[in-house]
Structure formats: structure tokens, C-alpha cells
Amino acid sequence: MTGTTIEVRKPGLSTTVQDGGRAGYYHLGIPPSGALDQYSLACANALTGNEPGAAALEIVYMGPELRFTGPAVVAVTGAEIAPRVNGEARPLWESFAVGEGDVLDFDFLKAGARAYLAVSGGLDTRVDLGSRSTYLIGSLGGVDGRPVAEGDVLPVGDGSGRAGLVVPEDLRPSLSKDVEVRVVMGLYDHRLTDRGRATFLDTVWTLTPVADRMGFRYSGGQLETVEREPPFGAGQDPSNIVDSPYPIGSIQVPGGVEPIILHRDAVSGGGYMMVATVLSGDLDVVAQSAPRTRTKFVEVDLETALALRAERKDRIARMHAAVSG
Amino acid sequence: MSARYSWGGDEFIFVELAEEMSLQANFKAVAITNLLRAERPDGVLEICSANASYQVRYDPDVQEPYAFLAHLKELEERVGDALGVTLDCRVVEIPVLYRDPWTTETLMRFRDRHQDPEATDIEYAARINGYASVEEFVAAHSGSPWFTSMVGFVAGLPFKYQMVPRERQIVVPKYLRPRTDTPKQTVGYGGCFSCIYSVRGAGGYQMFGITPAPIYDPRQTKPDFAEHKVFMRPGDMVKFRPIERDEYDELEAKAEAGDYRITTKDVEFDLQPFLDDPDGYNKRLLEGLA
Numbered sequence: 001m002t003g004t005t006i007e008v009r010k011p012g013l014s015t016t017v018q019d020g021g022r023a024g025y026y027h028l029g030i031p032p033s034g035a036l037d038q039y040s041l042a043c044a045n046a047l048t049g050n051e052p053g054a055a056a057l058e059i060v061y062m063g064p065e066l067r068f069t070g071p072a073v074v075a076v077t078g079a080e081i082a083p084r085v086n087g088e089a090r091p092l093w094e095s096f097a098v099g100e101g102d103v104l105d106f107d108f109l110k111a112g113a114r115a116y117l118a119v120s121g122g123l124d125t126r127v128d129l130g131s132r133s134t135y136l137i138g139s140l141g142g143v144d145g146r147p148v149a150e151g152d153v154l155p156v157g158d159g160s161g162r163a164g165l166v167v168p169e170d171l172r173p174s175l176s177k178d179v180e181v182r183v184v185m186g187l188y189d190h191r192l193t194d195r196g197r198a199t200f201l202d203t204v205w206t207l208t209p210v211a212d213r214m215g216f217r218y219s220g221g222q223l224e225t226v227e228r229e230p231p232f233g234a235g236q237d238p239s240n241i242v243d244s245p246y247p248i249g250s251i252q253v254p255g256g257v258e259p260i261i262l263h264r265d266a267v268s269g270g271g272y273m274m275v276a277t278v279l280s281g282d283l284d285v286v287a288q289s290a291p292r293t294r295t296k297f298v299e300v301d302l303e304t305a306l307a308l309r310a311e312r313k314d315r316i317a318r319m320h321a322a323v324s325g
Numbered sequence: 326m327s328a329r330y331s332w333g334g335d336e337f338i339f340v341e342l343a344e345e346m347s348l349q350a351n352f353k354a355v356a357i358t359n360l361l362r363a364e365r366p367d368g369v370l371e372i373c374s375a376n377a378s379y380q381v382r383y384d385p386d387v388q389e390p391y392a393f394l395a396h397l398k399e400l401e402e403r404v405g406d407a408l409g410v411t412l413d414c415r416v417v418e419i420p421v422l423y424r425d426p427w428t429t430e431t432l433m434r435f436r437d438r439h440q441d442p443e444a445t446d447i448e449y450a451a452r453i454n455g456y457a458s459v460e461e462f463v464a465a466h467s468g469s470p471w472f473t474s475m476v477g478f479v480a481g482l483p484f485k486y487q488m489v490p491r492e493r494q495i496v497v498p499k500y501l502r503p504r505t506d507t508p509k510q511t512v513g514y515g516g517c518f519s520c521i522y523s524v525r526g527a528g529g530y531q532m533f534g535i536t537p538a539p540i541y542d543p544r545q546t547k548p549d550f551a552e553h554k555v556f557m558r559p560g561d562m563v564k565f566r567p568i569e570r571d572e573y574d575e576l577e578a579k580a581e582a583g584d585y586r587i588t589t590k591d592v593e594f595d596l597q598p599f600l601d602d603p604d605g606y607n608k609r610l611l612e613g614l615a
Contacts, residue, residue: 029482138480138524138541184333184335236498
């Protein structure tokens with residue numbers, strides 16, 4: 001036990017403790033939570049010698065200012081938001097050491113949306129239902145179930161990291177303002193006309209400022225739906241359904257406008273038709289989308305989705321091999 | 326009534342048991358997901374039962390998707406029309422202060438988002454459902470029990486479907502635009518579903534009243550939550566009991582002090598005898614509750 005803690009001097013915009021997530025409670029309305037970009041979290045943990053799903057800080061758009069009470073090895077991955085130690089620049093995607101009393105803060109965000117700060121030993125904050133991830137609405141995990149605030153002291157677990165480990169460039173995600181997000185069509189897509197379906201796949205959607213851990217809302221088109229008599233219990237709007245479960249990554253389209261991708265803190269169910277589901281690995285791409293990101297939904301079938309899943313696993317394995325040298 | 330199966334990306338299978346809401350469709354969802362839960366298949370991460378549908382989150386590297394889908398279809402066949410299935414359930418009593426000051430204050434703040442800005446939510450619901458007075462409406466809402474058809478939306482929020490024939494079901498639209506605020510433990514209504522808001526937050530259901538009974542306790546300090554943070558489970562049958570302000574204050578103080586226990590009774594529920602005689606069945610169900 002190093003006894004190192006991290007004091008929060010400035011909290012940033014919305015900095016939360018997140019880990020690999022919380023499984024097994026979605027049927028009670030408690031979503032998985034966890035890092036929105038799981039690949040970048042795994043990278044940060046690999047660099048600091050932690051398990052892939054250890055708890056780290058998820059930093060959104062604007063970084064916090066943190067003071068270390070003892071020595072630690074840390075790494076920052078994900079969005080391009082350069083860390084500084086006592087005002088001096090440090091690299092992204094590379095582990096580095098901090099000492100007692102050192103202050104870590106961040107430069108402006110240059111690309112992407114979410115960065116992950118991991119520390120050797122992982123953050124040792126409270127475990128709720130098997131996870132340290134912060135779930136805001138349900139007040140679970142993190143620091144009292146909320147984002148970190150000025151004055152918080154974050155305990156760090158026991159660990160030993162090595163400075164100077166690097167994730168090679170070709171194994172870092174590309175951060176772009178034009179992205180393709182692969183989806184499997186389905187769920188209630190039969191409620192769209194052929195034209196509505198074509199609009200969904202042909203439109204270059206723009207991410208609105210409504211983009212948080214619960215969902216990402218896009219603008220750019222109006223989807224035509226099949227006319228029908230609403231079934232009992234569904235509600236009057238043609239986009240309404242009898243309230244059903246929502247897969248993580250599912251895309252709902254209330255009123256046929258502004259598709260919403262549900263992310264890892266999603267509401268677990270509701271009464272809007274969903275027309276497609278984002279591939280589990282591509283949720284990382286969505287996580288790095290900042291408002292105004294231009295997004296195309298690209299349809300793949302299940303076989304392709306499984307092949308892409310295998311590719312992602314292979315990439316993670318190569319990343320681990322490269323980092324551990 | 327034949328189920329519709331759909332892939333939800335590479336990790337979910339979504340199953341719509343019926344397009345429209347019915348107790349039978351819900352009963353099937355609960356029965357199938359109970360069977361699946363009892364099996365604990367490898368690689369199955371989440372089993373979510375909903376009103377007339379369910380979904381499963383699984384790891385396709387462990388459960389081959391097509392074989393797993395075929396297995397879910399087998400479970401559907403095994404449950405069949407669900408008429409012969411029995412479920413171990415609880416009957417739960419929830420006291421409700423209808424027309425309480427807190428939801429009334431909240432709904433007045435959001436009149437611009439409502440179908441009938443001149444009326445309160447409960448006056449509006451009573452009128453469009455053909456009740457002569459709010460008192461009559463409250464009698465109908467609290468007169469027959471409700472089947473917890475889904476838990477979700479947010480942590481621990483139960484959706485409830487009233488155990489009466491379709492022609493007696495209350496149906497109300499949701500707000501024209503959702504509110505940004507709903508008091509904790511509000512008894513709400515949207516479509517054919519009653520709900521209890523487990524936490525304070527946004528909401529689109531009409532607000533009829535409030536219960537002093539806590540149903541979500543993330544810190545697990547209250548006696549009903551020793552084992553779990555969430556009180557309501559799919560299949561719980563809820564009887565709303567109208568209370569007056571003085572009893573509300575008394576129960577609220579008890580809840581605040583950590584002394585409140587929700588009255589429950591374990592029962593076995595059979596669908597067919599219920600469908601044959603709902604009112605008689607409900608009466609037997611509620612015996613010995615209070």
C-alpha cells in the first residue's frame with residue numbers, strides 16, 4: 001500500500017470515476033455504466049499495470065486539476081487533452097511518474113471528447129453492486145454517486161507501475177469530426193418505410209450538444225414511418241411502442257426526428273421505437289464524438305458484426321503485447 | 326400471438342412477445358425470463374423482462390448467437406400460452422396520498438406542457454376516462470391490484486399494469502413534453518401503466534399522488550433494503566391504499582426514522598383462474614394484507 005491519494009483542486013466539467021462497468025442489474029433499471037470508451041480505458045490501465053477494467057477518471061471536454069499526496073505512475077489516453085505536471089507538458093498514451101505534492105492539470109481539448117486518467121493500483125473508491133463506476137441518477141459508485149468535486153480526496157489502490165510505457169500510434173484510435181458508426185438494423189425498424197430506412201442510412205447526422213453518458217442526440221433528417229393503428233398501451237404517436245427494454249447502443253427515434261444513441265448510463269427501457277443497435281465496439285467511437293461531429297450510420301449484418309468484434313479483441317491483445325513490451 | 330425476435334447489435338437479443346399490452350404477454354415475459362434465470366447459461370450478462378417483451382445481453386464469444394436464439398424459441402414454446410404457468414409472487418401494499426401538495430405544486434409549474442392546462446393531472450385523467458368525479462377515479466385506481474410488468478427506466482422504477490379486464494383499464498397520454506422535475510415516490514400514469522418514480526428527476530407521466538414508502542435505497546440503510554437496493558421486482562402485485570394527510574405525515578416520519586416496512590404477502594399466482602374471474606381472484610389475493 002503506497003498510501004497515495006489524489007486531491008481534487010478543480011473538478012473539470014464532469015469528471016467521474018468509471019471502470020469496466022456493472023453487470024447484472026439492468027433488469028432493475030440499473031445500467032452498466034463504466035467508461036464510455038472502454039478501449040481507451042483498457043489502454044490507460046495497461047500503461048499503469050492495472051487490470052483492463054480498473055477504476056480510472058473519465059474526463060469530459062475539460063480536465064480537472066489534481067494534487068498527488070505521494071508517488072504514483074499515471075497515464076492519460078482517449079481524447080487529445082495534454083496533461084501537465086507542475087505546468088510542464090507530459091505525453092498522452094504514455095505512462096509517467098508523479099511525486100508527492102505534484103499537481104497534474106490539462107491543456108485545452110484538441111480532439112475527441114473523453115480522456116481517461118489511470119493510476120497504478122487503480123482508484124480505490126467505493127464499490128456498489130460490483131463496480132466503482134459512477135451512476136449519477138441512481139447515486140451509485142464513484143464519490144457518493146456524483147462527479148468529483150473540489151476538495152474530494154480519491155484513495156489509490158496498491159500497485160506498481162513503470163514510467164515510459166507507450167501505446168504505439170497505430171494502436172491509438174483516430175479522432176475525427178467525421179465518423180462512421182456501424183449498426184445492426186432491427187428492433188422496430190419494420191416501423192420505418194423503405195424511404196425512412198434509406199433516410200436513416202443516407203443522412204450525414206450531426207451530433208447536437210445533447211451528448212452525455214445517457215445518450216447522444218443527432219439532428220439532420222426526418223424518418224418516414226409506416227401508418228398504423230396504435231396497439232393497446234403504446235400511445236398515440238407513430239413512434240410509440242408498448243414500453244420495452246432498450247439495448248445499450250440502441251438508436252431510438254422519438255417522433256421520427258433526432259435519433260438518440262443510448263450509451264452506458266441509458267434509461268433501461270421506454271416507449272420509443274428503436275431502429276438499430278450500434279456495435280458494442282463502436283460505442284467507443286460514439287464516446288469520442290464531440291458536438292457537431294458528422295456521423296454516418298453504416299449497416300452491417302450480424303456475421304460482419306461478429307467479425308469486427310473479433311478484430312477488436314485482436315487489437316486489444318496486440319495493444320497489451322505492445323505495452324508490456 | 327407469435328413472438329418476434331431481433332438482434333440488438335452483437336450483444337443483445339430482443340424479443341417482442343406481443344405488439345399490444347396484455348397481462349398474458351407480460352406473464353409470458355416473466356415466465357420465460359424466470360426459466361432463463363434459473364438456467365444461468367454461461368455468457369448471459371443481463372436478462373430484462375419488460376411489459377410485453379424481454380431482452381437478453383450475452384457474450385457471443387461464449388453463446389453462439391444462432392444456437393442461443395433457437396434456445397430462446399424453445400423456452401417460448403415451453404411456456405406456451407402461459408395459462409398453465411404459476412409464478413411465485415408478492416402482494417405489496419403501497420399507501421398513496423392522492424392529490425398531495427408536492428406533485429400538485431410540481432404539475433402547476435409545468436402546465437404549459439400539458440394537454441389540459443386548466444385542470445390538474447388527476448382531474449384530466451378522470452374526465453377523459455369517463456369518471457364523474459376524482460373520488461370515483463381514485464376508487465378505480467386503488468380498487469384493484471396492479472401487476473409489476475417491468476422494472477426499469479431508472480433505478481428501481483416499477484411499471485404497473487392493472488389487473489382488470491381491458492374495458493376497465495385507465496388510459497391517459499403522457500405529457501406533451503416531458504417535465505424536468507418529478508418528486509421522488511410520485512405515483513404516475515402514462516398509456517395504460519401506473520408507475521412509482523423511484524428517484525427525483527425528469528418524467529412524462531401524469532402525476533396523481535405520492536407514497537411515503539421508499540422503494541429505492543442506494544445506501545441500504547432502511548430495513549426493507551437489507552438485501553437489495555431496489556424494492557420492486559417484476560411480478561410484484563401492488564395494491565394502492567388511499568391515505569389522508571395525517572397518516573401520510575405519520576408514515577413519512579417513520580420512513581425518515583428508518584422504521585417503515587412495506588406490508589407484503591407471498592402468494593402463488595395462476596393466470597387462468599385470474600382470467601376466469603378477475604374480481605373474485607383479486608379479492609382472495611388481497612385477503613389478509615392489511
